[in-house]
Amino acid sequence: MSDRDAGGAQPSISNTVVNSTADHLIQVGVLHGDLNLTLRAPEPEDPQAAAERRLALSLLGQWRAEADAWRMARPAPLPVRWTPSARVPSTGQSLWADTGSSLADTFLGLPHRRLVVLGSGGSGKTVLAVLLTLDLLARKLGIASRQGHGTEPRNPAQPDTPVPLLLSLESWDTRRLSLAAWLEERLRLDHPGLPFVDGEHPAGLLVRRRRVLPVLDGLDELPAPRRAEVLDALAEGLGTDGDAVLVSRTDAYEALSASGHALENATVIESLPLRPRDVARYLDQVARHTGRADAWAPLVRALTDEPSGPLAQALSSPLMVWLVRQTYAAAPADPRELVDGRFPDRRSVETHLLDRIVPAAFPRLPPDDGRLHPPRPWDPQRARVWLAFLARQLSRRGESELAWWRLSQAPLPRLLALPALIAAGIVVSLLIDLVSAGYAADSLLGEMSVRSTVLGGVVYATVARWAAEHYFGHRLAQPRRTANPLLFIAALRAAERHSRVGPLARLAVLNGVPAVAVLLLALYAFGGHDAVLVLLAVGMLLPAVMMVVVAAPADALDAATPTELLRGERSALLATVTLVAPLIGLGTAAFYELSGGDGLWPGFIAWLGASAALFLVSPSSRWLLAKATLATTGRVPWSLMTFLEDARTAGLLQRSGGTYRFRNRRLQDHLAGRSPSAVDEGRPPQPAPAAARAQTSGGRGRPQSADGTDRRSGETVLSTRQEPSIFRGMHVERTADRFLVRGRSRRVPMAHWPVIASLTVMTAVRFSVTGQWREATGWVSLLFFPVLGILLCLLGLAMPSRRWELELTRQAVRGRFGRLHAHYAWTDVTQIAVRRVSLHGLQTPTYSLQVRLRDGAPVPGRRLRLGGGWYHVLALGLTDDVDPQLAAALADFAQERWRPAGTG
Known part of the structure; x- marks a missing residue:
């Protein structure tokens, strides 16, 4: 660009763009001169x-x-x-x-x-x-x-x-x-x-x-x-x-x-433990960074002057240094209290810091009316109660991941789940009665016409939900993430990509089912004019496909967060109520209209029934029940998700995908009221003192020597009487080449309870929403499945006791319960472990001793197959705790094949 052109009036400008990958070129001002533009298509990225x-x-x-x-x-x-x-x-x-x-x-x-x-x-x-x-x-x-x-x-x-x-x-x-x-x-x-x-x-x-x-x-x-x-x-x-x-x-x-x-x-x-001088240097940097060097000076000096004191010992852990920094980051918290002599040992320093972290994370803030969105003032004492409850729930289940959809597994929500479900269904039934009073009065069947229509909506919604559950492999209590139903083509693609069924099943669901629906409509139009065909097509098949489409995982860029999962579940529920349930209502309305009646009210009532069924069995309803019951009793705040996110921002929690975790397991255990172990405190674990245990032969009174050897036979007979054992009352014997347990046991069937629970929930929805709660026969139908489950347990318990036997030798492992007999040579076994029993993909509450066989090994009978390449040896009960005698024997006879319980 020259300063002026020949006339001195305008600048001379020439823009040259070569090999640009820009999508847009914007010229601001007036261009005098040439514009040379050469665009190059960007190289495609792999x-x-x-x-x-x-x-x-x-x-x-x-x-x-x-x-x-x-x-x-x-x-x-x-x-x-x-x-x-x-x-x-x-x-x-x-x-x-x-x-x-x-x-x-x-x-x-x-x-x-x-x-x-x-x-x-x-x-x-x-x-x-x-x-x-x-x-x-x-x-x-x-x-x-x-x-x-x-x-x-x-x-x-x-x-x-x-x-x-x-x-x-x-x-x-x-x-x-x-x-x-x-x-x-x-x-x-x-x-x-x-x-x-x-x-x-x-x-x-x-x-x-x-x-x-x-x-x-x-x-x-x-x-x-x-x-x-x-x-x-x-x-x-x-x-x-x-x-x-x-x-x-x-x-x-x-x-x-x-x-x-x-x-x-x-x-x-x-x-390695932190060195006191390194910690002192680090905290001095923190003090200067926060502008409180004078307040931190005594603490820094104490670390330098007393490198073996209780304070230096406590601050040899990065967790404790972080706690010090968080606790005394801002006034009026004074770090000088750590060196005034009130904490004589390391344990007292650590306990004090753990107790102070929650008030430091949620300080009492003065009101600030001048800000549009001021920080939420969480009360420190109540925040401690809430975090302690959540920590106890995780510790009770032996978990560390805090997921909002698992909050319904707390004892109180589980206890109130069925009563709340019935109560909510009764409210829905009263609402349906209120809005359909005129329709019931005009109908020949009266209230029966309303109930049958509501029942139809519940049944069709159950079919649609069942289809989505099997298509995506979602578990009942897990959240859904919904594709945008307005972008229907993208939703169809997402439904195909995220399915958990094979290509033939995907083809049948996404293409075959709509084709069948169109065929049924064509048969109605050109065939016998049977209104049932329209009901099946519009009220059952199309809602099932729509349920699959709207429940597909969303295509979002960012990783899933707890808040996003909750928002996705809510959008999934909204989509089912506004898209799936109306199709059910439309199909019902068309059926009544084509049958010669008024289809408006039946369609509306069917929509209400379908919406109620889809809501009452959704993860959203369980989340609302859990939050309402726990917040009402003061165990969690009403704004739980906001509180968890604020706790994460304060450093108490961390976020991993769609779940939260406590900043450190030590912090979780402290809030849960669990005493720390020596390893938690950074001290080497001390070996437990050897305890003299009386050795018996399972209650048969056989004489033994001090080393546990039977004086008559020379066998080593083991039985730990101080601890609960599945071997109690059974004969247990052990030699160098054989471990044998035999006795008699009764079988209490438990595998049916997951199915019983699912059927009970669906019966409760039908019973309450359709108004059957007013009748004695309705309560009988509700109690049928739980009573059936109890009767099956009692029937198994009333059966005669059967022979229970487990034998380990150097050559094989053998198990027997009644007529079920398993025998595996060690040369065919690659792994042996105590695992949960899974039948036809359904996890049962019972555990058994199982083996995995090498390729080419003889295949056992069908009754011994458990899926995943595992085979049954012997049932052990409702816990995966392994008796010490059995663990020792398996370590000896199975050697590296044994997946030991209690390792680590």
């Missing part, structure tokens, strides 16, 4: 690379939010030191001096990209996993990690870096899914909006090509019997060249490794 990048961006946003909530790198990462473990075999060398090093460089430089991160409770294991995840994501995308490793963007990106997927092992059911299937399922559920590759969700492709790096946390939080099973399934899924990061407490993994269950070719690192 579909797999696009999917990986979208996944990495989604995960980066998710875990950056978690890191910000935890203040992991403000003002700098905590100086945690890591070293190769001296207690577990490792292939690694000296690793990070602290978490400020380049985690991605170190991990990617390992000879085998398998890392096991160990430490005590609160030692920073999960923080390291999150920082490593963020570092790998930043490297892949070519951006700054923002975790204290520098501010320069990494350019260019390194697309060969795998995408780290941080998951909790608690959500992996190894008995149902392999590692690859589980990772694929989590990608599909948590990231349904990834760009498709060859018309399919890229989850399967990314997992098969090992473009996803599993970062697995919470091995020690699993029930003890599951740890070895999960670790073996992980090793099997990774094969010889799979990469993974595993996080666990040291004692749990050490016990697994000692029993032969460990991750091969893995670098095992263990956290």
Whole structure:
């Protein structure tokens, strides 16, 4: 551009754009001169690379939010030191001096990209996993990690870096899914909006090509019997060249490794206690960052002057340092109270910090009327009560993932579920009576016409719901995420992509059922004019297909969050009431109209019945019942989801996909009122004193020596009388080459209760909504299925006791209960474990000893097959706790085939 043209009036401008990929070019002002424009079409991005990048961006946003909530790198990462473990075999060398090093460089430089991160409770294991995840994501995308490793963007990106997927092992059911299937399922559920590759969700492709790096946390939080099973399934899924990061407490993994269950070719690192001078330097930085250096000075001096004092011992754990920072971050909290002598030992310091964290997270805020959306003022004492209740519920179930749809499993909502269902149905029936009084008076059948119409709506809605449940494989209590019904073509595609049935079933549902509906309508038009054909087509078949379409998972970019899952479930319920139920009403109205009557009122009543049925059995209704009952009794706040999100922002909770977890298991246990173990406190576990146990032969009074040897036969006869045992009252004998338990037992059938419960719920909906609650016969029908379930249990209990026998030898394992006899040679057995019994895909409440056979082994009879390649040996009852005698015998006779209970 020259200053002026020849006339001196206008500037001379010439714009040249070459090889641009811009979609739009905007010229502001008046152009004098030439515009040379050469556009180049952008090079097409590889579909797999696009999917990986979208996944990495989604995960980066998710875990950056978690890191910000935890203040992991403000003002700098905590100086945690890591070293190769001296207690577990490792292939690694000296690793990070602290978490400020380049985690991605170190991990990617390992000879085998398998890392096991160990430490005590609160030692920073999960923080390291999150920082490593963020570092790998930043490297892949070519951006700054923002975790204290520098501010320069990494350019260019390194697309060969795998995408780290941080998951909790608690959500992996190894008995149902392999590692690859589980990772694929989590990608599909948590990231349904990834760009498709060859018309399919890229989850399967990314997992098969090992473009996803599993970062697995919470091995020690699993029930003890599951740890070895999960670790073996992980090793099997990774094969010889799979990469993974595993996080666990040291004692749990050490016990697994000692029993032969460990991750091969893995670098095992263990956290070291924080050094007092490092903690003092870190807290001094925090003090200067917050502008309260004077208040923190005595604490910093105490750490430097008394490196072996109770305060320094307590603050050797990153969890406790975080608690100190959170508790005394702002006035009027004064950190000088930690050094005034009121806390004489480490335990008192830790207890004080754990007690103060909730008031620090939810301080009392003065009212601020000048702000449009002021922070919600949660009362600290009530917040402590709410969090304690949630922590107790998780501890009672042995879980760490807090899911809003599982809140209905608390005792109070479960107790009130059936009465609330009946009460809600009665209210609906009264509403139906109110709006249909005129129709009932004009009809020849009176109230019977209303009841039959409502019953039809309930039945057709049940059929539609049943179709969606089987098509997607959703469990009854799990939330749904709905595709936008206004984008019908996209909804159809989502329904096909996210199905859990085979291609033939998908073709039959999405194409065959509508074709059958059109055929029925054609038969009506050109055939016998039977109105039932229209009712079947419009009132049953089309609602079933519509239910499948509107309940398909939504194609959203971001990973699922608890709030998004709740919003999706509400939209699913709204779609069923506004799209599925009206079709049922339309079909009913057409049936009555074509039969010569008035179809308006029957259609409206059928819509009410269908809507009530779809609502009363939905996850939304259970969520509302759970929240209402628990909030009324003061166990949770009415705005529960807002409270949980505020607790996450305050650092008390973390968000993983669609669930929350407490910041640390130690915090969960403290709120639940559970005493910490020695390992939780960072102290080495002390061996339990040896207890002298009286050895008997199951109550038969056989004389024994002090070492448990029968004086007459020389057999070693074992029975632990101090603990409940399935062997109580049975003959138990043990020799060097044989373990035998025999006796008699009665069978109490329990497998029918899941079916009984489902039928009872549907009967309760029909009974209450249709108005049968006014009649004695209606109550009889409601009680029929529960009474039938009880009678089946009593019938099994009344049957004569049958022979119960288990024998282990060096050659085989044999089980017998009545006429059911199982016998397996050890040469044919690859695994033996105590597992839940699954019949035809239905999980029962009972457990049994089961085996998995090698390829080519003789196939047992049909009665012994349990699915998933497992076969029945012997029923053990309603618990998976293994008797110590049986565990010891299986470890001896089955050796590495045994999945030991209590490992770790």
